[in-house]
Amino acid sequence: MNSNTVSIVISGVGGQGVLTLAEILAKAALSDSHNVRVGEIHGMAQRGGHVVCTVRIGAGAQGPIVDPGTANLLVGFEPVETLREAHMIREDGCVLLSSHIQYPVAVSMGNASYPPNKEIIDSIRKFTNRILEFDAMAMAKEAGSSRALNMIMLGAIIGTGLTPITEEAAIDAVRSTFSKKFESINIKAVKMGREKVEDLNR
């Protein structure tokens, strides 16, 4: 809300690593001495359902909640889940959208249809014009594991330059959080995500 606070909304599907990304972001922010809040939802929400999580960085961050129209950054792990939270973004806010689709069961059962990509993007545009779209799942696989999807998004967030988080702090947070086994994949994914967004912004 305050100009000295960056609000990030992360939206995805349970199991994609949304909560972990939020924690890494916050850890990195704190290590650079920024005040930070993370809002998480556990339990019922984790079982393959829609998951949304908030990260707020800066002196004005008192509570975890991000109100509609106040997010500087919307990080979408999946197209429909990005659009589901599009109302959270500020008019000048930026949307990161991974284009890889994870079909909801209702769609597979034929009880609902998955909107075409163009309609999704057009709908998000009603809230902001700054949309950066890329296939983070393909990039994660290229980095070495589909489970590194959230690390691609972490890099992408840094690449926007909208947060005070440095790549060094982010990588340190990744190192101190995960086992050595996946370290090189994770770090590679962070760099790929950052480069991708820098390219798209160029």
Next chain:
Amino acid sequence: MTKPKQLLEDNVGKEILLLGNESIARGVLEAGVRLVALYPGTPSSEIGNNLTFMAPHIPDFYFEFSTNEKVALEVAGAAAVAGVRSMMVCKGPGLNVAADPFFSLAYVGVRGGMVIIVADDPSMWSSQNENDSRYYALMGNMPLIEPSDPSEAKSMLLQAYEISEKLELPILFRTTTRINHTRSPVTFGPIQDRPKKVEFVKDPFRFVPIPSVARIRHSWLLKQIELAMEISESTELNFTIGSGNLGIITSGVSYNYVVEALSTLNIDAETLKLGMTHPVPEKMISEFLKRHKQVMIVEELDPFLETHARRIAQLNGIKTNILGKEQGFFPRTLEYSPRIVIEALSKILNCNTSINWKTIDQKASEILELPPRPPLLCAGCPHRATYYAIRVATRGKAIYPSDIGCYTLSISPPLETADILFDMGSSITTACGLAEVTDQDVVATIGDSTFFAAGLPGIANAVYNQHRISLVILDNHTTAMTGHQPHPGTGVTGMQEKVPPLNIAKVCKGLGVEYVKTIDPFASLADLVAAVREMTTWTRENHKPSVLVSIAPCALLEAAERRKTGEFPTPYYVDSELCNSCKRCLNRLSCPAMYLDTETGQAVIDQTMCNYCGTCVAVCPQGAIKQEDV
């Protein structure tokens, strides 16, 4: 992830990012708590999840996952009566389970400090109701403390123990989801030692509330609450901040939204932030009301502080305009946000909101209809196979009483096997009631942890009163929904010791159930269907309860184990030569690892999500789903 090991660090002054629940777990250490007992319940779960791994490393400390909240409160209550510091933790509905000892405990009081943590869940992110536990403090006359963030969750916990010992009363320490599940910087304080063992000094005419004792204790309790009021008037937990014509009274997480809203709108106001909310500081509130012509009350859920404020104003003849829920400035349901406070402020002060939310809401409502994505049983969940079998065996025509756990998710299509639910253990007892007043078959389901928590009295009831019910116990060896805590059937204790597990089938037989069978839901789907059919037939013919225990470990635990070992079974796939696009697998199982390829019209198994249960193989009439050869 913050590791339990980090919470053990003796590193005073260290600033670390903690979840509210982790901060409370750390607080246990800093307050020198000797015993913690709890039954897991979201949003309080991570308190126990951390303590159980910390416990073996803390000298003179005992932690247990009790069988339910009533048990936990009694275990912890007795420890505090004996003279050590103790804690009980539960979610909002868990305090309802523990209500009986709660009231007695306030009468007899404690010798060592005691804190009862209750995690309420405004917005019901993971609960069946959003009842406001603050009324327990009022009704039971127990002092109430409410932190507003993870940092206060720890600092106020330490103060709660001090106050508890001063008053010889347990303290109700109420959090809400946005405190339990908010992560923020928290600073470590010094760790306190705990006593090895204490001597229990008998005082039966205090600790046994027979009527003659209880009559004396009730008056004692009311006197203690008067003393508590003095503390409430002077404690730094209750303070005012800022200045201005407008007054705001708030507590808990709402305080943050007040601070943000005032800052966003650039409004001056004096805020009375209450950390101790029972008894409320009446003089302090009375003086505050006198200072302001308008006082806005900001609190989630029920008008608890608001009612107090109106009562205090009436008692003191104060004419202040108290603005809260009664006049519709604030909602009584769901959690709050800065927006809700900003909108109330703009109405009261007749100014514009910082953002035009009407436009945003309008735009949001115009968004094309999105496919829903509710939580589901995980890929590979053994409950999916069991529910599929229950549905097939009863042709969807039985009544399906459900219970509390992941398996309530079977409410969704296509399984649709959850028809009635009140609370923990109600699957069995609602089945009893339904069986008496209908002619329909009744097939109830309950999880293993819930079975031990609240199922046993229901089974005894069904056996003794000869209720015509079939009960399928879904045994996945864990308390899955709340984050995989052990229970009496798992063979691990809260202290991480291995002990002999209780055997569910034997327990049922011991309670007198004549028909008890066990089955592996992944062995053969046809056998599973036959087993359910057989039990329902037996129940109908014998007019007695039957039990089928369906045993297979939680898919998430299996998946974690595979990632650890790096050993994966060969993948399952849909043979496109054989698949005739009937979609039976998709329509009957709703497995999140399967989706429809819109180009081919065939089902596809997502290899990144499949958990190798193989249930879909038996569901396919074409035999098109196969496992790759080794």
